[in-house]
Amino acid sequence: MAGLTAAAVAVVAFLAYQASASVPADLADQPRTPGTVAPSASASAGTKKPAKNPLAVPASSGTGERVVYALKDRRVWLVDGKNKALRTFTVAPSSVSPEPGAYAVTSRSGSVRGSDGVQIEHVVxxxxxxxxxxxxxxxxxxxxxxxxxxxxxxxxxxxxxxxDAMWTFASIGAKVVVVS
Structure with a gap:
């Protein structure tokens, strides 16, 4: 009986190690506040989908070097020729938005007054x-x-x-892809 108990404890310890090793680093390092509960494993047991990285470049944005602007996410990615995001950041959208599709940078200004009266820089x-x-x-x-x-x-x-990063990255003719 003692042998079975020892084997069961070893199996549980091994499974616990596997579970802790598969936690993404950005989640493992987050402190828990008192009163919060970790997500239940049984809550997602029936739907084994890989978690989507919210900062990943949208798959529908094409390939190659480009600026990607996601309307719903209010986020921009500066993507290199190997489809790797060099930088991503949130933006405050304008009141008029372009339709999803591919565009090219048509002009740039170092410093001007915006249509809302605010002094702006690095206009692309x-x-x-x-x-x-x-x-x-x-x-x-x-x-x-x-x-x-x-x-x-x-x-x-x-x-x-x-x-500053956008200004350096997106010169005249650079591809801009707008996704929903």
Missing amino acids: RFATVEDVTVGFSAALDGSMPAADPAKKTGGIRMKRADG
């Missing part, structure tokens, strides 16, 4: 919708306010550091 324009030019930019004051839906503006705002 790529589309026109309803006579409104749409492009990425960063406000000099660092703000990323929500666009006023009553005004037709095309400025997709980002943080200044992200604007």
